[in-house]
Amino acid sequence: MCGIAGVFHHQSEQAIDAQTLVNMAAIMHHRGPDGFGYQIKDARGVGFSHARLSIIDLDENRARQPFLSADQRLMLAHNGEFYDFKRIRADLTARGARFRTKSDSEIVLHLYERYGLDTTLKSLRGEFAFSLYDEKEDSLYLVRDRFGIKPLYWTETANGVVFGSELKVLFAHPEVKREFSPQGLYHQLIQVMVPGSTAFEGVQQVQPGYVVKLKRVNGKLQISEHKYWDVDFPLEHQHAGDEADEQAYIEGVRAQLLEAVQHRMTADVPVGCYLSGGIDSCSILGLAAASTQTSVKAFTIGFDSDDYDETPIAVEMAEATQADHHIMRLKANDLYDHFVKTLWHTERTIYNTLGVAKYLMSQQVNQAGYKVVMTGEGSDELFAGYPAFRKDMFLHGLDHLPEVERLEWQELLEKNNALFKGAMLAREEFVSEAFNQKMGFTPSCVQPWLSCSPIAEKLMAQGMRDKVADYDPSAAIADTLDDTMLRDRHPLDRAQYVWIKTMLEGQILTWGGDRVDMANSMEARPAFLDHHLAEYAFKVPPHLRIKGNKEKYVLREAMKGLLPETLYKREKFAFMAPPAHTDPEKWKAVEKLADQFLSKEAVEQAGLLDYDEVTATFARHNDEQTPAEERVQLDAVINHLLGVQILHHHFVATDVPADAQKRADELGWHA
Numbered sequence: 001m002c003g004i005a006g007v008f009h010h011q012s013e014q015a016i017d018a019q020t021l022v023n024m025a026a027i028m029h030h031r032g033p034d035g036f037g038y039q040i041k042d043a044r045g046v047g048f049s050h051a052r053l054s055i056i057d058l059d060e061n062r063a064r065q066p067f068l069s070a071d072q073r074l075m076l077a078h079n080g081e082f083y084d085f086k087r088i089r090a091d092l093t094a095r096g097a098r099f100r101t102k103s104d105s106e107i108v109l110h111l112y113e114r115y116g117l118d119t120t121l122k123s124l125r126g127e128f129a130f131s132l133y134d135e136k137e138d139s140l141y142l143v144r145d146r147f148g149i150k151p152l153y154w155t156e157t158a159n160g161v162v163f164g165s166e167l168k169v170l171f172a173h174p175e176v177k178r179e180f181s182p183q184g185l186y187h188q189l190i191q192v193m194v195p196g197s198t199a200f201e202g203v204q205q206v207q208p209g210y211v212v213k214l215k216r217v218n219g220k221l222q223i224s225e226h227k228y229w230d231v232d233f234p235l236e237h238q239h240a241g242d243e244a245d246e247q248a249y250i251e252g253v254r255a256q257l258l259e260a261v262q263h264r265m266t267a268d269v270p271v272g273c274y275l276s277g278g279i280d281s282c283s284i285l286g287l288a289a290a291s292t293q294t295s296v297k298a299f300t301i302g303f304d305s306d307d308y309d310e311t312p313i314a315v316e317m318a319e320a321t322q323a324d325h326h327i328m329r330l331k332a333n334d335l336y337d338h339f340v341k342t343l344w345h346t347e348r349t350i351y352n353t354l355g356v357a358k359y360l361m362s363q364q365v366n367q368a369g370y371k372v373v374m375t376g377e378g379s380d381e382l383f384a385g386y387p388a389f390r391k392d393m394f395l396h397g398l399d400h401l402p403e404v405e406r407l408e409w410q411e412l413l414e415k416n417n418a419l420f421k422g423a424m425l426a427r428e429e430f431v432s433e434a435f436n437q438k439m440g441f442t443p444s445c446v447q448p449w450l451s452c453s454p455i456a457e458k459l460m461a462q463g464m465r466d467k468v469a470d471y472d473p474s475a476a477i478a479d480t481l482d483d484t485m486l487r488d489r490h491p492l493d494r495a496q497y498v499w500i501k502t503m504l505e506g507q508i509l510t511w512g513g514d515r516v517d518m519a520n521s522m523e524a525r526p527a528f529l530d531h532h533l534a535e536y537a538f539k540v541p542p543h544l545r546i547k548g549n550k551e552k553y554v555l556r557e558a559m560k561g562l563l564p565e566t567l568y569k570r571e572k573f574a575f576m577a578p579p580a581h582t583d584p585e586k587w588k589a590v591e592k593l594a595d596q597f598l599s600k601e602a603v604e605q606a607g608l609l610d611y612d613e614v615t616a617t618f619a620r621h622n623d624e625q626t627p628a629e630e631r632v633q634l635d636a637v638i639n640h641l642l643g644v645q646i647l648h649h650h651f652v653a654t655d656v657p658a659d660a661q662k663r664a665d666e667l668g669w670h671a
Contacts, residue, residue, distance in 0.1 A: 009045030080128030148208030277310025280376025286562030349643025378528030
């Protein structure tokens, strides 16, 4: 739920413009259309604002944020949901706390007052990002949930720090510069980001499981960060071997997932479910339906391509659970018709138009009167569902297999992974020295994107290219990974760790999750990313995550009674939109966008790309002799080319502070 924003000045006596805070909330009205609030602590140089999507405690006057503690010492602005908050409230009340709202957010103030930040964070369960100012310490804490489900950005200006739930919130502040960094541009073109970074100069993210602390000392903010949680797999020798009690793990996964789903059904508004034809969302719907006496609303995206459409299985699952089923059927050109608007929300490039499809789906969820849905994100990360994991398991985790069995594995991998090559799998093996040194091999999940580096570098304008001449994008990513979480771990655990730290946070939870969901005031709740479930899943032995070349084995067995037989037996399917080259109408829509954003004039004005190389890339894509796998890769590259130009249009060429003021005026939001 909601969006947050704020300013913390170096000098406590420097005044904060209240209307700027309101404008920062107004530009993210889509995140919180149900009301706004702001607070400025006079003579403290700190102010917060908040745009609210009311899901728990619908009383707008009572639950309006930012919150102040009873003694005015603490100020809080929160985005997200805390689960199991009623138990925590009851315990705190028994210890003398006095709550002024029914909101889950308020528990942070009372936990922090009594126990401090470290214990508070251990108590919080859910998806969240919040800012907490402590007047006694004269410190501001920026906190993000364990997996990065909710976004939180910050940047330093001449006068202090500006933060917010989206980049456009920061850009609405007139002191924040809006320009691409050369490294940020490079990573937009290859898809995979450096954790904690953005495309823009000086703008950072609070990393998942981290706290950024800003403490004012002698008129200057001292900035530090620390990690309060990480993806901590057991050491390899600590995993149970062949003697593992398989049934116990199956029962454990079932119990943990059921609890996570039931917590996420807590709301003062109806909760629906996204439903693809995969095990993940079908499991969520099945457990949700079994946990309530009413029919669950289910929402499905259907594509006009048999290779990518999962509607038939989704229909079967909806009928089995007696769900109220809504199907949105998309045609090829629907996706690029909404590409530009989608990128205003994602604030980063996207390699596949699944992000557009999910943007359109959240629109329909909103029109159906729903604010909350549960989703299946996180399952593949916990239970090794992606083709890259099977490949790494085969290459690095099954050295002990007899040659005959290894050949059988290899044959199955080649057959099953054909649809993913060029996108989720590299066309050819790519080796990164930095990753090899860090973890012993280059994980398959980052290979397709890192392999685009030579292409991306050539596509950059000469001035930008010169600034990354000695830059190694793979080393920049590898350097952020914690050695202690990789050392002495099973190869599959290492591969999953890298995916969670890169693709999950930077892609799936961003342009495939929060940003396109909240674009239409719709909160997604990924039950698989409940940290209690995750910590249990980390302990499941690798051979029960992938067993006999069957991915997500332990989850599949745990959900066997809920799933249609066809789905139970089915292998991992590529839930992605059909690439542009697969449909003439879709490619026409790409060319129409290119005429606008990749024309010679547009490219030269932005100063980001090399027009001759852009033209050559399109020529290679259109050459009928170009192999299909390469065209899949070029589809992604072209999406990124369009993306950086569109982002430049949205956030650099456009006067964002003026747009924010205009939006506030339209809404009637004034200080």
